Amino acid sequence: MKILSRLTKTALITPVLAGFMTAHAAGQTPPLNADYDAAFNIYEGETADVCDPDLLQIRAMVNNIETGGVLVVELYGDNADNFLSSEGRLRRIRVPASDGPIEVCMTLESGGTYALASYHDMDSDRKLDRKWNFLPKEPFALSLNRRLKLRKPRLEEAAFEVGIEGIELELNLRTGRG
Numbered sequence: 001m002k003i004l005s006r007l008t009k010t011a012l013i014t015p016v017l018a019g020f021m022t023a024h025a026a027g028q029t030p031p032l033n034a035d036y037d038a039a040f041n042i043y044e045g046e047t048a049d050v051c052d053p054d055l056l057q058i059r060a061m062v063n064n065i066e067t068g069g070v071l072v073v074e075l076y077g078d079n080a081d082n083f084l085s086s087e088g089r090l091r092r093i094r095v096p097a098s099d100g101p102i103e104v105c106m107t108l109e110s111g112g113t114y115a116l117a118s119y120h121d122m123d124s125d126r127k128l129d130r131k132w133n134f135l136p137k138e139p140f141a142l143s144l145n146r147r148l149k150l151r152k153p154r155l156e157e158a159a160f161e162v163g164i165e166g167i168e169l170e171l172n173l174r175t176g177r178g
Contacts, residue, residue, distance in 0.1 A: 051105035069122040078113035115158040116143040139173035
């Protein structure tokens with residue numbers, strides 16, 4: 001009986017420790033809210049803001065999503081050298097993916113030049129899966145909905161200006177160069 005109870009405890013504790021270790025290794029704060037669902041790997045600070053047209057916000061409507069996994073929307077500043085890198089990322093929003101468009105809002109401290117990158121993390125592994133040629137395997141979009149080329153996208157291909165009234169954008173997820 002004691003062996004069985006130890007195995008049961010180990011089976012219950014191991015996923016919790018694994019989640020904590022993964023979060024710690026990735027530099028993330030482990031989830032603290034009771035609404036956290038381990039299947040989605042969404043941590044504190046990665047939730048979207050409440051959409052409010054009276055606030056200085058980026059309000060992005062993301063299209064072509066299917067149920068399953070997580071929709072990720074990342075905000076970048078105007079530093080071209082750090083575009084699409086973790087050093088250049090100002091914010092990451094993760095929401096459970098569902099059929100249809102999903103609106104994601106981010107409140108800003110000030111206007112300026114920004115860019116968005118979004119992808120459907122279909123397996124919820126916290127990374128964009130890529131094909132053999134390094135193009136995205138999972139559905140992906142940049143602000144301004146430019147088609148991907150056979151190179152890393154440049155900031156100027158996705159950059160937009162946010163004024164005092166905020167901005168509404170539409171992102172259309174596509175697979176590969178589509």
